[in-house]
Amino acid sequence: MTLDDRKLEVLRAIVEDYVATQEPVGSKALVERHQLGVSPATVRNDMAVLEEEGYIKQPHTSAGRVPTDRGYRLFVDRLSRVKPLSPAERRAIERFLLGAVDLNDVVHRTVRLLAQLTRQVAVVQYPSLNRSSVRHLELVPISTTRIMLVMIADTGRVEQRLVEMPAPVPDDDVADLRRRVNDKLVGKPMIEAPALVQALVEEVAPLRRPAMSVLASVLLETLVEPHEERVALAGTANLARGGLLDFKGSLRPILEALEEEVILIKLIGEVEPSMTRVRIGDENEIDNLRSASVVSTGYGPGSTIVGGLGVLGPTRMDYPGTIATVRAVARYVGELLAQN
Amino acid sequence: MTLDDRKLEVLRAIVEDYVATQEPVGSKALVERHQLGVSPATVRNDMAVLEEEGYIKQPHTSAGRVPTDRGYRLFVDRLSRVKPLSPAERRAIERFLLGAVDLNDVVHRTVRLLAQLTRQVAVVQYPSLNRSSVRHLELVPISTTRIMLVMIADTGRVEQRLVEMPAPVPDDDVADLRRRVNDKLVGKPMIEAPALVQALVEEVAPLRRPAMSVLASVLLETLVEPHEERVALAGTANLARGGLLDFKGSLRPILEALEEEVILIKLIGEVEPSMTRVRIGDENEIDNLRSASVVSTGYGPGSTIVGGLGVLGPTRMDYPGTIATVRAVARYVGELLAQN
DNA sequence: ACTGGCACTCGTTACAGTCGAGTGCCAGTA
DNA sequence: TACTGGCACTCGACTGTAACGAGTGCCAGT
Numbered sequence: 227m228t229l230d231d232r233k234l235e236v237l238r239a240i241v242e243d244y245v246a247t248q249e250p251v252g253s254k255a256l257v258e259r260h261q262l263g264v265s266p267a268t269v270r271n272d273m274a275v276l277e278e279e280g281y282i283k284q285p286h287t288s289a290g291r292v293p294t295d296r297g298y299r300l301f302v303d304r305l306s307r308v309k310p311l312s313p314a315e316r317r318a319i320e321r322f323l324l325g326a327v328d329l330n331d332v333v334h335r336t337v338r339l340l341a342q343l344t345r346q347v348a349v350v351q352y353p354s355l356n357r358s359s360v361r362h363l364e365l366v367p368i369s370t371t372r373i374m375l376v377m378i379a380d381t382g383r384v385e386q387r388l389v390e391m392p393a394p395v396p397d398d399d400v401a402d403l404r405r406r407v408n409d410k411l412v413g414k415p416m417i418e419a420p421a422l423v424q425a426l427v428e429e430v431a432p433l434r435r436p437a438m439s440v441l442a443s444v445l446l447e448t449l450v451e452p453h454e455e456r457v458a459l460a461g462t463a464n465l466a467r468g469g470l471l472d473f474k475g476s477l478r479p480i481l482e483a484l485e486e487e488v489i490l491i492k493l494i495g496e497v498e499p500s501m502t503r504v505r506i507g508d509e510n511e512i513d514n515l516r517s518a519s520v521v522s523t524g525y526g527p528g529s530t531i532v533g534g535l536g537v538l539g540p541t542r543m544d545y546p547g548t549i550a551t552v553r554a555v556a557r558y559v560g561e562l563l564a565q566n
Numbered sequence: 567m568t569l570d571d572r573k574l575e576v577l578r579a580i581v582e583d584y585v586a587t588q589e590p591v592g593s594k595a596l597v598e599r600h601q602l603g604v605s606p607a608t609v610r611n612d613m614a615v616l617e618e619e620g621y622i623k624q625p626h627t628s629a630g631r632v633p634t635d636r637g638y639r640l641f642v643d644r645l646s647r648v649k650p651l652s653p654a655e656r657r658a659i660e661r662f663l664l665g666a667v668d669l670n671d672v673v674h675r676t677v678r679l680l681a682q683l684t685r686q687v688a689v690v691q692y693p694s695l696n697r698s699s700v701r702h703l704e705l706v707p708i709s710t711t712r713i714m715l716v717m718i719a720d721t722g723r724v725e726q727r728l729v730e731m732p733a734p735v736p737d738d739d740v741a742d743l744r745r746r747v748n749d750k751l752v753g754k755p756m757i758e759a760p761a762l763v764q765a766l767v768e769e770v771a772p773l774r775r776p777a778m779s780v781l782a783s784v785l786l787e788t789l790v791e792p793h794e795e796r797v798a799l800a801g802t803a804n805l806a807r808g809g810l811l812d813f814k815g816s817l818r819p820i821l822e823a824l825e826e827e828v829i830l831i832k833l834i835g836e837v838e839p840s841m842t843r844v845r846i847g848d849e850n851e852i853d854n855l856r857s858a859s860v861v862s863t864g865y866g867p868g869s870t871i872v873g874g875l876g877v878l879g880p881t882r883m884d885y886p887g888t889i890a891t892v893r894a895v896a897r898y899v900g901e902l903l904a905q906n
Numbered sequence: 907a908c909t910g911g912c913a914c915t916c917g918t919t920a921c922a923g924t925c926g927a928g929t930g931c932c933a934g935t936a
Numbered sequence: 937t938a939c940t941g942g943c944a945c946t947c948g949a950c951t952g953t954a955a956c957g958a959g960t961g962c963c964a965g966t
Contacts, residue, residue: 252959265909270960288916288959328728362706366718376716376724378706384716384726388668462802463821477817481803592928605940610929628928628947 229279235262236272237281238305241293245542248468250290295507298519298541302504306546311554315343319558326562329353329382333458336535336559341461343551346539347484349494349522352456353381353532353563355449359415363445365404370394375441377448379416381532381563385454389444392436399434403441406430411445419449457490464539472517472540479514484538494534497524502549507541517541521548525556527564535559569619573612575602577621578645580613581633585882588808590630635847638859638881642844646886651894655683659898666902669693669722673798676875676899681801683891686879687824689834689862692796693721693872693903695789699755703785705744710734715781717788719756721872721903725794729784732776739774743781746770751785759789797830804879812857812880819854824878829854834874837864842889847881857881861888865896867904875899 229237239260243251253266253273262269273291276282281297284290293301311319322339326332333350340348364376371391378384395403410426411419423442430438448454462484465477473480483489489512497503502523508516515538522536535556537548569577579600583591593606593613602609613631616622621637624630633641651659662679666672673690680688704716711731718724735743750766751759763782770778788794802824805817813820823829829852837843842863848856855878862876875896877888 250959254959266959267909267911267961268907271908274961284960286915286917288914288957290959328726330726361708362714364704364706364716366702366704368701374702374718374722374724376704376718378714378716378726382714382728384714384724386668386670386718386724388722460825463818463825466816466818466821476806478803478806481806485800485803590928594928606928607930607940607942608938611939614930624929626946626948628926628945630928 229275232262232264233272233276234300234305235260236269237276237293237297238301240273240276240282240291241297241301241305244292245544248542250285250292252290255290293542295509295541298506298545299509302506302545302549308550308553309546311550315551316554318343319555323558323562329384332382332559332562336555337458337460340535340537340552340555341464343555344537344539344548345461345467346464346537346543346548347459347461348535348537349490350458350535351491351495351533352458353379353383353526354495355379355383355385355416355454357416357526357530357532358383359413360411360419360449361413363404363407363411365389365400365407365441367395367397367400373400373441375444375448377445385448387444387448389441391440395437399437402434403438406438407441407445416449420446423449455487455491455495457487457494459484459490461537468540472542474517480518480538483512483514493520493538494522494536497522497531497534499524499529499531502553503536504545504549519543519545521545521552523552523556525559525563527560532563569615572602572604573616574640574645575600576609576612577616577633577637578641580616580622580631581637581641581645584632585884588882590625590632592630595630633882635849635881638846638885639849642846642885642889648890648893649886651890655891656894658683659895663898663902669724672722672899672902676895677798677800680875680877680892680895681804683895684877684879684888685801685807686804686877686883686888687799687801688875688877689830690798690875691831691835691873692798693719693723693866694835695719695723695725695756695794697756697866697870697872698723699753700751700759700789701753703744703747703751705729705740705747705781707735707737707740713740713781715784715788717785725788727784727788729781731780735777739777742774743778746778747781747785756789760786763789795827795831795835797827797834799824799830801877808880812882814857820858820878823852823854833860833878834862834876837862837871837874839864839869839871842893843876844885844889859883859885861885861892863892863896865899865903867900872903 239256240251243259253269256269257266273282280294281300282291283294285292319339322335326335333352337348337350358379358381360377361380362378366374366376368374371394373389373391375387375389376384406426410422414422423445427439427442465480502521505520507519510516510520518538519541520536520538522534524531524534526532536552579596580591583599593609596609597606613622620634621640622631623634625632659679662675666675673692677688677690698719698721700717701720702718706714706716708714711734713729713731715727715729716724746766750762754762763785767779767782805820842861845860847859850856850860858878859881860876860878862874864871864874866872876892
């Protein structure tokens, strides 16, 4: 069964009205608010077909129609054009991001901005180490057997880790270690780290081998461990806006999911170049988020991608607007990163 | 009017029952569940007095009584003894905190642990820079005019900041700057930073003055700016537990407050030595939190205090248990910090 | 292929009545 | 004087009934 143009138009009208009013929309109201050129009865017939095909449904027999996840999907794929941002919004984005002083600040500001513009929960991933390279490594002696490793990535991200040495390490040796790791790793992408670190251990004199191999294992942990992905979150208060009508009652499962970094990473971290991903309701792999939608995209300097960002909201969200905002913010952040 | 012992006992019974059942408690149920040795009628008279004094109230006529903020206050101050933790809880705390690899990890684990044990929202402040001293300063050249400043505090906290130089700075000069700032600041408490930094600028050769003074201003920003306090948060999902009965309906104001770092700092950051602070309902200065209670305390190695931690929950919370848990966690974290 | 009309469904609202937990008060008792 | 048993009263929660109306499906007519 293929839907003719008018039926699609009816679906669009239903989605738009429902998103705007949050109430099931009936045939009469629909013809009043949109220029469909036909009578309510005709619209009802179209609705019956749309319902049969699973694009809309009735909460109960004598109520209007509400889009299903499938209906939103069709809407997003074929019926909506991306709204251009208003000049005011563009200005807001620029103003907000200009004042950032370092990477933490950029991420922090971005996530708050995104939450504010979309009025939903925003998530921003810190530039992934997997996709960046080493700018500098620093070793700071804390005690005779403890050294703090500080790693600075080219994206501006900084990670630190305490290294517990098997035996006391004199300052000279620390300097030597520092020189060696920097010579070997600076400028290299993190993905190459395992091989390079391995080489480091092999090249070093047998006497210093133990120290270097401990350092090496911490280095690997810092540079390539998957759990080193980090995210920032903002706008959870927006969840409590829609009078608890969204999200089928309880916010609990949603809040629980948002507390798990792993889940957040999964949500916005899997990004392909220049693609905006929209996951609607049941399309979400995470059970707790089956009543929510996620719009996510990648960002990075130029056309490369170093991380993901996105928002989470009720399935009944303004998809065109949200998609536009998410994309725009991602683009601005990319530009900002390119400047550094 | 002074309350005799039995009236206090009645109040305690009301608080305990209400906290346990979440339902207004009546005179009959009270004499059944507690050994008060008197009849319901007598209890009713006592209740009338307690109500007159503002310790309890009726949600509506012909319902049981519910403690007021004032009632909880009296309960906390005079009627409750701190519950000792169960061995299982102690073990949980130790196990949870033992695996921590660095400060971030400690804070992260602590906040999650607290949230889990108390089943409420937990907040942990990172060790305050105001109360710690400088362990090491590192300057990493990013480009000819950009230097990244990395500061390591003795608590293990690491802060980084980008320094934008007015003119290109050769590597030798960077090394010189590095040596100078370290010589001057390492081992010194942050509070002394302003004077020391001032001296640094004055001591340097006029030629290098501009570079040093830019660096100095960023240093000050990093070391003493009040907004450099940081916090970690966990357990927001617990807010949505009590079927929305707690918190007078909407979670929105609470979630909003929790998004503001400044508010969180205010909540748990103002701590005096070895004092556990309990703020109940209206006692909170922040309007959005008038329907919540906050239990907070300070922590730090030995008997010093480097930061605060605490939990936030409904006014109807298990105060003795919560206070005990908060204190215990604070003590363990202190010990952990002392070891490093 | 569309439309107007009509019977039907069913959630919502309003109202009345009953039930019962809980209260306040009072007279009676140790 | 302090407590108790008894009793009338209050008022929210629940139940049942009725009216309402938004919205539908269907069908005959254009």
